[in-house]
Amino acid sequence: MTDGPLHKDLPLPDYDHLPVGTLPTRIHGLEEADVAQLVSYEKAHGNRLPVLQILEKRLQDLQAGAAPSGPRTPDTPEVSDSATTPQPASTPGPPVNPPSQGVPTNPAQPRT
Template sequence: MNDAPQHHELPLADYDHLPSGTLPSRISGLDQNGIEQLLSYERAHGNRLPVIQILEHRLEALKNGAEPSGTSAPTTPEVSQTSTGSHVSPATAGPPVNPPSQGVPTNPSQPR
């Protein structure tokens, strides 16, 4: 399909990295055009059956009178650009990794 949208044209940021389990809530605010864009992109690129089924189900619901939720797409903590985890420092780092007692096969001074 040559008319499939490009990644940067999709209505969901980082669509390719979203877990399919979160997709129904992520697309709830999209209109019919947005769902059709994602469906076209998915068929041309990933062609993942579960994802296509989710998109087709939502598209059918919109065609049957369902309304977009009216809210913008939820944030995507799975692909967040901000770092909120703990930072490793020498004071918080774990112990050094010790080689196994039987020796390291790549180290000639420690035969197996």
């Protein structure tokens, strides 16, 4: 059994799937206890140095008096399930007219 909090108890949904680059904005609205929980989870499970550096820096800032700002649980569109997310319909572009000297693939053939 691993030490630290369980994944289901983490303050961020899909924490394990968040890109490292979005982590600072994702944790900005969390309280000190929430960030400490993420640090503990990361040390017990992934132990990724860049992630720990981000989390520990934010924890130090909160301990020094920084206030959480932003939503507590921000949207995470980068980890949404593409099977349930509607995709935009593709639309055809404008018609392509061949140049006046002929069709690009066969210059000897005149335009129709």
